[in-house]
Amino acid sequence: MAEQHCCHQDHSAELASHHDGDAVCVDHVSFSYVPGVRILETVTMHIPRGTRLGIVGPNGGGKSTLLKLILGLLRPGAGRISVFGRSPSQACHAGMIGYVPQRHDVEITFPFNVAQVVRQGIVGRTGMFRRASDDDRRAVVQAMERVGIADLAAQPVGDLSGGQQQRVFLARALAARPQLLVLDEPLVGIDEVGQARFAQLMEEVHRAYGLTVLIVSHDLRAIVAGCDRVACLNRRLHFHDAPAGLTRNVLAEVFDHSLAGAGLGLGDLGP
Amino acid sequence: MTIWDVLEPRFLAPLLAGIALTAACALLSVVIVLKRLAFIGQGITHAGFGGVGLAAFLALSGWWRDLTIFLFCIGTAVVIALLSRRGRVMIDTAIGILLVAAMGVGFLLDQLRIHLRGEGWYGTLTGGRHAPPTQWDAVLFGNILYLRPEDVWLAVGCAAAVAGLLALLHREIAFYAFDETVSRVFGVRTTLLHYLLLVMIAAIIVLCMKLLGLILVNALLIVPGAAAVLLSRRLSGVLIAAAVVGEIGMVGGYLAAFGIMGGRLPIGPMIVLILALLFAAALAFNRLRSARA
Known part of the structure; x- marks a missing residue:
């Protein structure tokens, strides 16, 4: 067998x-x-x-x-x-490619809130010196709603539990529309x-x-x-x-x- | 001299240059602290000694001297990056070695020119020019009397360029500092950003050198960011706090140097001292706040 x-x-x-x-x-x-x-x-x-x-x-x-x-x-x-x-x-x-890294790889004392981290997902797609398109910005909002973190948008990432952080990184990957x-x-x-x-x-x-x-x-x-x-x-x-x-x-x-x-x-x- | 002498144009111009450079340094320092580039900053500043020695050896002055120091700094930064890139040498080891190597080369070249003065080929190399003896204490701790009027405009222009680039690329740089590997997978040009940051740091160091000196410029490249992350947990708050801390240090140090003991005290160390006190205050504030929470 x-x-x-x-x-x-x-x-x-x-x-x-x-x-x-x-x-x-x-x-x-x-x-x-x-x-x-x-x-x-x-x-x-x-x-x-x-x-x-x-x-x-x-x-x-x-x-x-x-x-x-x-x-x-x-x-x-x-x-x-x-x-x-x-x-x-x-x-x-x-x-x-959307990538959700292992959690301990991430510096968590950073002064970034949830929305800023999820928005990182569209940075590469937008390209240097350009403004994010409306579609990309919509993708960010949708990704946060999909994984259920829309209400945490203004929270510092460092304040979240392990499971919540995991969802933030999943939302970031989804925002890239990979x-x-x-x-x-x-x-x-x-x-x-x-x-x-x-x-x-x-x-x-x-x-x-x-x-x-x-x-x-x-x-x-x-x-x-x-x-x-x-x-x-x-x-x-x-x-x-x-x-x-x-x-x-x-x-x-x-x-x-x-x-x-x-x-x-x-x-x-x-x- | 009294504190009011600051209002004279010849003292006001360096202050203007200082304020502009401090703003650029403060923004850069946030990236340096978050991306943990503090030690590479040290490496680049010490590379400046090599540049100073090489410029003296080639009997260069004015812009050519500045350009030589700038290129020496960039060259050292690139060698550090290349050495550590393949993982064969740890980055702090690479920095530690190049830092002292660049300093050694600088002092050697500066001494060598004295002993080579009679040699014919050396005269041909330098075109018969003689550089004045190197003022090592000015290189170490800065001396605003070495600041030429055109330096002020260059400082303001460069500071604006650095601030502008950081503003335009803040999303990429923030992601890169947050997690370099992940940002690369998401399509951020991390290698380009890395070298761009090194170039910006080197340019700022050369410009700040006359104001603060090569040793003390590190204070402006680290303290504002280090204090700011203790004061705020929001990115916008951190950037504003860094600028405020940097400017209080710069303007406060400048005024203190004029106001205390009739202007006989050096400005650079005064600025650094105030920055260090501001950092201690930020640390105390942070402790108090977390104790209350």
Whole structure:
């Protein structure tokens, strides 16, 4: 059962060429920070337009590195990545990618209020020395209403709870009116209630904006319900298919064996 | 001299230049504090010593001297950025090394010209000109007597240009300072902004040098922003507070230097002292407010 779903050479050969229907195409990508120590080993995957992919894997398994490669913040050592048929940095400059970073990456003592942070989403789209268009300004207001933070507009971001900040950054990404929404560990530091609310919000956002969504998480259980496909990454791609096909064996291969069953709370999975 | 002598045109003109430069410095300082560029600012100011030494070595004066210092500052900033870009060298390490290297080069070149005075090739290089001995204390702490009338207009023009650029690009710069990586993903030209900020800082440093000196100019590039973020939590409030703190320091220091001991005290250190006291007051205000909340 596990063999069938593991993404080995035969499967990847089929994915290697770029499909027009793909939002993201990762083609035989390898990467190392230090020569000889590969963080990613010939990873091949594609995300069809309008679908939601969750990338899971243990810490240090290369999730964040793959994310940085897709966002154009790093360049692959080997292989190719395209985002809507363009290079990642071209896609960024074209305003196609909305990014919700991991929360602790952000300096929170800044003198910015919620509306100012959400408005950051349209800065790149507007371009230097230009005024924001009416459409962009409307997109800011809509994004704040969509994620339910319109009443917080004048609050300093630093005063908000973790869950509220998460929604501010989601609104910023949506204000950019992207075609691909990328979330890096969106649930870290958020309680169970907040997580459930965030999952529901993501469901609404996906329906309303029709986006392609890429979520990276170390917590499989938290994101599995909201994804059409799951990719398990630990240096290599171990699984890339609908979540229903996930088995204990695959998880044991990707995560530390001891974690596979117990820590992830996946009691309902097959052998 | 009394405090009223400030009203004489020859003392009023430098004050005007100071007020204009302080406004530009105050706005820049908010970016410097939020983006944590304080140490790179230090690096660039110290690079100014290298520029002063090189200008002395080449026997340059006037605009050419200013341009040499400016280019030396920019060059050092670019080398720091290139060294740290690939992550091979940590940025504070790169700054620490270039800071002392530039200072060393500056002093060496200044000494070298004295010993090379008799050499024929050196005479050809400098075109037979001799630069006056370098006034290192003026370079360190500033001396308004070195301020030429045309410097005043250059200072006002440059300050207006810096303020204008910051105003036009405030959305990009705010996002860049808030989170550089994320802003790049959202299509902000972060590399361009980074170099633009370095150029603005270098230009302001060269202009402020005569007023405050290379060491003390750092006060204007850090204190207003550092005090302002303690005083307000809104961006507009922070910008206004920075300008007010900077101008109180500049005008207050200028007047104090004239008013106390009959104008025999240097202006630069007086300005810096007042700025430091304003920062302490802002800190106390911040503590009081958060204790009450």
